[in-house]
Amino acid sequence: MMIKAHWIRKAHRWIGLMFSITVLMASGSGLIHLWMSRSQPAPPPLAARASLSHIDVDAITVSAVDVMKLIKKQRSSALAKEIHLRQISGQPWYQVFLHGDQKATYVNGVTGEVNDAMDEQYAREIALGALGTEAIEQRAYLTQYNSEYIAIFRILPVYRFDSNDAMGRRVYVSTLTGSVTRATDDQKQWEADLFSNFHKWQFISHKNLRDCLLGCTTLGSFFVSILGIWLFFITGKSKRARISS
Template sequence: MSRNWIRKAHRWLGLAFSLTAMMSAGSGVLHTVMTRTQAPPPSARPSGGGLDAGAVRISIAEAVAKLPSERKPVAVNVRMIGGEPWYQVFTGPGVPAYVSAVDGHVDPAQDERYAGEIAAGFLGGKDVKKTDYLTAFNNEYINIFRILPVHRFDAEDGRGTRVYVSTTTGSVTRHTDDQRQFEASAFTNFHKLGFIPNKDVRDWVQVITTGGLFLLSVFGVVLFFVTRPRRKGSM
C-alpha cells in the first residue's frame, strides 16, 4: 500500500466515522453528569406501616381454597393494603390473586390499590394517578430495570415525576421525571443508538461503526510509521 493511499483512506475513514466518535465522547460526558444529577435506583423496601398479625383470621390453606382449583399456588405473601391484611397468592406469571386474610373474599382490584399505596408512600404521600401497566419493556422503562409487570403512576407536581411499581417485590423499580428522562434518553440515543428501533439493525450499525473506528486507528498507526522522517544516511 502506498503512503498516498493510506493517507487518503485515513482521511475518508476519519470523516465517515467522526460522528460516531463525537457521539461516544458526548455520551461519556453525559454519563458523568448523570452520576451527579440522578439518584441511584430506588432500593427495595417493605411497603406500608407494618403487618397487623392480630387482624389475620383465616389460614393460608383457607385462602388458597377460595381460588379456582386449577390455580396452584407457587408463593404466598401477606400484604397490608388499605390497613387490612391480604394474602397475595402467586399461581404463575402475571398478576397475583388477592384474598382477604380477614374474611376470605377475593378482590382482583387490590393489585392496583396496593401499587398505588407503594407509589404514594415512596413519593411522601403525594397524590398519584395510574397512567400505564407494562408487561413489556419500552423506551423509558428499558430492560436494565429487569422486573415486569409494573404499574406506572404519575404525580401532578409540574416536574413530570413518575414511578414504576412492582407488586411482586412490593417496591418502586424506577423513579424519574422529565429532566431525568431527558438525560437518560439522550444517553441511550448517543451511546446505544436507541433511536434505531430494530435491535438487529442497531447491533449491525454498532458493529460497523466501532469496526470503522478500529480500522481508522490502525491506519493512523500505519500512517505514523510510513510517514515518519527518515534519519540522514538511512537507506
C-alpha cells in the same frame, strides 16, 4: 514502504472522517451519562407510611393452606408458584401468583376475602410512599417495554403513577418486588432521551437494524484506531531509516 504509508494515511484520514460523527455522538453522550449518574439521585425509598411499615402478623387467622382452598373455590385448577405476605391498606394480605397469570390474586389474611383488585391498591400505596404526595394518578399498566421504560429495567409488568406536579415526577412500580423499579421526571427523562438517542440510537425502532448499525460503526472506529497505530509505527521506522542514512 512510503507507498504503503501513503495509502494507510489516506485510508486513516477518510475512514476516520466517515466515523468521526459517530465517535462524537458516542463520546458526547458518554459525558451526558456521566453527568446523569452524578446529578440524578437514586430512586426514592418508601416513606414510612403506616400501611407499609410492618405486617400485623398477630391479626392473621387464615393460613396459606386455607388461602389455596379459597382460591380453588373460584378456580379449581389453580396452582401457586409464589405466595407473599403483604400489608395493604392496614391489613395483611396474601399475594398469590398462579401459573398462567400475570397479576397476583389477593386473599385477606384476616377475613379470607379474595380480591384481585388489591394489586392496583398495593401499587398505589408503594407509589404514594415514593412520591410523598396524595395527588397521584395511575397512567398505565405496562406488560411491554416502551421508549421511557426500556428493557434495561428488566421487570414487567409494572404500574406507572404520575404526581402531576410542575416537575412531572413519575414512578414505575412492581407489585412482584414491592418496589419502585424506576423514578423519573421531565428533566431527567430529557437527559435520558438524549443519551439513548445519541449513544444507543434509540431513534431507530427496529432493534436488529439498530444493533447492526451500531456494530458496524463500532467496528469502523476500531479499524480506524488500528490504522492509526499501524501508521505511527510505519512512519516511525521510515524516519529512523532516513536519519541513519
